[in-house]
Amino acid sequence: LMASLLLKNGRVVTADSDSVCDILIEGETIVSIGRKLAADGAEVIDCTGKIIVPGGIDPHVHLDMPFMGTFSSDTHETGTRAALHGGTTTVIDFVLQKQGHSLREALTEWQGRATGTAVGDYSFHMAVTDFNPGTKEEIKDMVAEGITSFKTFMAYKGALMIDDAQMVGLMQEVKKHGALVTAHATNGDMIDTLIAQHRAQGKLTPLYHYLSQPEVTESEASGRFADIANYTGVNAYIVHLTCEGALNQVRRATERNQRVFVETCIQYLLLDASLYEDEANGAKYVMSPPLREKKDQETLWAGINQGLVQVVGTDHCPFMLAQKLVGKDDFSKIPNGHPAIEHRMELLFSEGVSKGRISLQKFVAVTSTNPARIFGMFPRKGTISIGADADLVVFDPEKKHTISAATHHMNVDYSAYEGWELTGKIDTVLLRGQVAVDGGQTKVGRGYGKFIRRGVTAF
Numbered sequence: 001l002m003a004s005l006l007l008k009n010g011r012v013v014t015a016d017s018d019s020v021c022d023i024l025i026e027g028e029t030i031v032s033i034g035r036k037l038a039a040d041g042a043e044v045i046d047c048t049g050k051i052i053v054p055g056g057i058d059p060h061v062h063l064d065m066p067f068m069g070t071f072s073s074d075t076h077e078t079g080t081r082a083a084l085h086g087g088t089t090t091v092i093d094f095v096l097q098k099q100g101h102s103l104r105e106a107l108t109e110w111q112g113r114a115t116g117t118a119v120g121d122y123s124f125h126m127a128v129t130d131f132n133p134g135t136k137e138e139i140k141d142m143v144a145e146g147i148t149s150f151k152t153f154m155a156y157k158g159a160l161m162i163d164d165a166q167m168v169g170l171m172q173e174v175k176k177h178g179a180l181v182t183a184h185a186t187n188g189d190m191i192d193t194l195i196a197q198h199r200a201q202g203k204l205t206p207l208y209h210y211l212s213q214p215e216v217t218e219s220e221a222s223g224r225f226a227d228i229a230n231y232t233g234v235n236a237y238i239v240h241l242t243c244e245g246a247l248n249q250v251r252r253a254t255e256r257n258q259r260v261f262v263e264t265c266i267q268y269l270l271l272d273a274s275l276y277e278d279e280a281n282g283a284k285y286v287m288s289p290p291l292r293e294k295k296d297q298e299t300l301w302a303g304i305n306q307g308l309v310q311v312v313g314t315d316h317c318p319f320m321l322a323q324k325l326v327g328k329d330d331f332s333k334i335p336n337g338h339p340a341i342e343h344r345m346e347l348l349f350s351e352g353v354s355k356g357r358i359s360l361q362k363f364v365a366v367t368s369t370n371p372a373r374i375f376g377m378f379p380r381k382g383t384i385s386i387g388a389d390a391d392l393v394v395f396d397p398e399k400k401h402t403i404s405a406a407t408h409h410m411n412v413d414y415s416a417y418e419g420w421e422l423t424g425k426i427d428t429v430l431l432r433g434q435v436a437v438d439g440g441q442t443k444v445g446r447g448y449g450k451f452i453r454r455g456v457t458a459f
């Protein structure tokens, strides 16, 4: 007989249901959901007064990633462990093709870092940074291995950016396999020009990072990406969308009956560009795209409620303060990225659900169900149903706690949310039937995380 676990009397919430019931787990899987289920020797966890949601899926994280002359500071081990503490049981990390080299080489390198080290479940997006006849042949191989999303960068020229010719070719190929193309949609040439102008004028503080990536650089590229996707008919997804202008391009695409999936990230909902005015701390908030304005936050909250924004991720790409300091005399040298993998769900619960901006079901949809559907993991992941992986988060909706770098699990020496007091705290996290985190303690070890092979979009 497989070990079994019974979660009793929790308020079980999915993207389309909400009821007080019991969940019976055998091995890695949910086997029964109902009222007054018999324990039959199962270990019982009393969830009275608690909310149970599906394990979170963060589809945008950069672990142990070579970038801007350094590596992001969370490994697959530390990053997925921190994710588990915050209720995120599955992450999708980015493999970066090196220009002039194959997709296979990059995948092998990333597998080498993640296999046997990840604590939580993970999958990979393949970032195509050099689309050529060789790369074209490799797309089907990636899909066959369960890597069904292909990331493009429309910025970071010389390292990651592809041009529109490559974009068209990639989309045509990916479309043949029913897979998805995603984009960091900002206009790289325009940004590089503005950076060069600011540097030439001696404007070197973090504020000029923000001023080098105005809204138009994102709205232009978002519209262009949507237009090319519409022409090719490929499934399209914009990562880390931040602003009104870009979302209006997506709105425009809906007018021709096109669907473009949109992810925003927790920081764009909660933080704004006024943080760049603090010269001493501005580097902590140097990320791309940059933080925006209050009106953009309003647009994003409304976009979630309108169904135009389907996903809230993190773009977790942490760097230690010493790494950020490399750019203390030149904003363009500050490694771009923001640490948030651990607090996405508690932040969104507190600032979104507890403050009445979004419903509890919308919370589940944007943190778990929608990414599972869009990235081909549903219903194994992303919901609470019989046969699904027992990835579950037990929330105490009233408990208050304070975020601090002194207590977080991410391998980074600051928090972008230091001192924030949140309402709603995660008590227990299950990953594939195992208690992974309980009362702040990690209960599963290095290597527990599995690679998740994904299918195509079913949304």
Ligand code: URP
Binding pocket: 062, 184, 286, 287, 288, 289, 315, 317, 336, 337, 338
């Ligand atoms: O600033 C960011 N976002 N760093 C990570 C790489 C990317 O563009 O997503």
Ligand code: ZN
Binding pocket: 100, 101, 102, 105
């Ligand atoms: Zn090579």
Ligand code: ZN
Binding pocket: 184, 239, 240, 288, 289
């Ligand atoms: Zn990006």
Ligand code: ZN
Binding pocket: 060, 062, 315, 317
């Ligand atoms: Zn990113």
